[in-house]
Amino acid sequence: EVQLVESGGGLVQPGGSLRLSCAASGFTLSSYWMHWVRQAPGKGLVWVSHINTEGSTTSYADSVKGRFTISRDSAKNTLYLQMNSLRAEDTAVYYCARDGVGTIDLDSWGQGTLVTVSS
């Protein structure tokens, strides 16, 4: 069974840093493109970042470019999102999601982890 489990969320002060993890099971993470998507409280889904199978290509939403870094550890079958210079508007539930093979869609999602940026 495909499973994605996010962790690492919590309360952080503005300007602080946090690293989110997404542990994958039931499939090999390095064989799939992966994404991070966030959802502010009561708001819609917003795409954040993507990484390809080799980890050689990454992309980011303009709102996080230069502050967030996506990466993966094949040995641990885990996806990461390093978040620096956090702002109040980064407050959201962060989901990791798997991209489908041969298609471009998010076919499996984790349960999400809440990041709250507040003083």
Added chain:
Amino acid sequence: QSALTQPASVSGSPGQSITISCTGTSSDVGGYKYVSWYQQYPGKAPKLIIYEVTNRPSGVSNRFSGSKSGNTASLTISGLQAEDEADYYCSSYRTSSTWVFGGGTKLTVL
């Protein structure tokens, strides 16, 4: 990076059909076949219900269907059921290896 445009809410009675639109540009919806739709219940993770404009993943009811014309994609739910009451989001691949979601549509089953 502006979001795709969806109606904030739609409603319908059980048994009826409803359609949710998703309008983008030639750089996303109109330029690629990679439009997908997601269903989300409150407090839950989104679930893929349509991919590549018209395709349903295994296990998704055939009451859900997708289409596209120009820069606008649509999700149609036929034979509306109470369990369909949820939020629905469209998404599209966009130029330069980025993705974009719609603002979401709240479906109310009357």
